[in-house]
Amino acid sequence: MKSHATTLLAEVRTFRQNHPDVRYVDLIALDIPGHFYGKRYPIEMLEKVAAGSPLKLPQNAVLLGAQGGLFKIGDYCFNDGDPDANRRLVPGTLKPVSWESQPLGQMLITSDGTEAPIEFEPREVLAKVLERLQHKGIHPVVAFELEFYLFDKKLDNGLPQCARDPLSDDPDDQPNLHIERLSRFSEVLDDMAQTAKNQGIDITVITAEIGPGQFEINFGHQGDGMRAADWAALFCRSTRGVALKHGYRASFMAKPYLQFPGSGMHVHVSLYDGAGNNLLAAHQQQPLRHAVAGCLELLPHCMPIFSPNHNAFRRLGGTVNAATRASWGFEDRDACVRIPESDPRNLRVEHRLASADANPYLVLAAILVGLEHGLEAKREPIAPLNEDHTSGTDFPLEMLDAVRAMQHQPVLRDKLGAEFVDVYCENKRQDHLAFQQEIPAREYRWFL
Structure with missing residues (x-):
């Protein structure tokens, strides 16, 4: 001490x-x-x-x-x-x-x-999961990827306006996925990256995404799962602050535009033993299949964590790479659980379902519990999307259904903590009900 x-x-x-x-x-x-x-x-x-x-x-x-x-x-x-x-x-x-x-x-x-x-503090929930895995000789290596939108600093009657491109006010003129858009917004993006590095965050790849003013920033792989989640949390705070300084508004809102892709939180996880051997790669990758099966089994019960608000559910089944069923596949971005191509040393799962505004501590805790459950249960997963494009299991697409699916799931109550599950589910239920206590203008237009 x-x-x-x-x-x-x-x-x-x-x-x-x-x-x-x-x-x-x-x-x-x-x-x-x-x-x-x-x-x-x-x-x-x-x-x-x-x-x-x-x-x-x-x-x-x-x-x-x-x-x-x-x-x-x-x-x-x-x-x-x-x-x-x-x-x-x-x-x-x-x-x-x-x-x-x-x-x-x-x-x-x-x-x-x-x-x-x-017991219900997000960081404490993750700490218990990591401690239990460590006692079992399982050491995760984690990397987060976060998507976000840049908007104009001023809202238009409460609605977001596309970030003003230094070369054009027309969002259709912003080249999607092109290096050119990174150059156009380089001043604010460079400041975001440097500020994150000053916070101790290992920033790696920056990508211009499909939506106008949408970007993705990747973090380095981290052998301390808690630190990886800290990086994701701190990055959101610093990025919003830097954007305001440059006259923009940065948002990790899951689905700010119906016509454009939503923003996700993608999490790469590999598991190693004490000697540094990749546990997922052993025995012709059989543990990988078991881990995937565990993730998919628990995924429908973790939806309040992966989609933590009404808007986040709008992202599911959207325009690009947002699944509506629990699925997996090799090098398939339509899958909830993607297996990127890699050598055995770096074999990992990429969990792609969570929205960018989800709680990174809880997202990582839920993913690790799914992997842990799969390794223990040793079940075979459903067919990957590469073999069957219709493969998948349903998950809730509305908050109250999702809360009901989570609250009494025995594995989650055991591995995340019953007190946390009860508190979290009631928090989400009450938040959702509070959100409904306002009649939007469209409702008057339709029914008045």
Whole structure:
């Protein structure tokens, strides 16, 4: 414990030496819908926390709805006295914030690793899954890919406007998938990439996607699954901030346009043993088939995680590479679970179903549980799409059906935690019902 505090204290003091103009640091954590909450601490107080002073925030901050409201979930929020819960600083995450008007720092905090972690905190859910896999001698290597849209900073009556191309105001003039579009938006994209690298995120490939103003950024493969999820979460925060600085609005919204592709969160996962052998490649890749079968079996029950809001369900069955059934295939982007071509050392699954605005900690936890379940059950998967283009199993395409499918699934309750499953499902149910409590203009046009 002493060496841990010493390391944190050294990190804070080094940061202060390198950034003497920073007076405040945002201490942040991801809630259930995938938004950051936290507090802004004076740098002097942060040094005290690093040295061992308590760091407490309300436990129920994790339960906030998509719009920040609190729902009655069991005895939480309204019958529990709104208690504080201990958090800890995450070592190695204290970084400068360059997109604000004033010098600022930020650092991740979490309840995992404390004496009483919050069972439904997303980072704690993933931490338990990773710890269990480690005890079984399974070591994931993970890489996230995130798609997002750039919009004009100003909305038009609440509706997004395409990002203004420096060479043209017509979105049809933006060349899809071409290097030229990367050049046209190079100033903001380069700043996004450099800012992410300054946060410690390993940014690799940048791609211009099919939608106007849509891009994808890939991260390096990471042997620490938690760190890989941290990168995805932090990237979303910094990217939105950098976009505003350049006069744009960056959004990871799943389906901002009905006529254009939605934005996804693709997750590559390979599994290794303690000696560095790829577990999926053993015995003529039989474990790979088992792992795929487990993923597909649990996928219909994980839909509230992969599609966490009403808009995310709009993305499914869309214009490009968005499946409507649980499926898999080799080098097939229409599949939920794609097996990219690779040598045995790098054999992996690419899980393509989650929307870009999903919670990366929970998405990774759900994928790993599916792989783990498959390796244990040792079942054969359905036919891949390469052999049968009609292959696949149905999954819910509406939130309330998805919640019902998730809440009582025994494997998820066991491996993700029954308390988390109950809390998460009720949070999604209440969020969905709250979303319905407004009559849109179209409803009046149709039925008035």
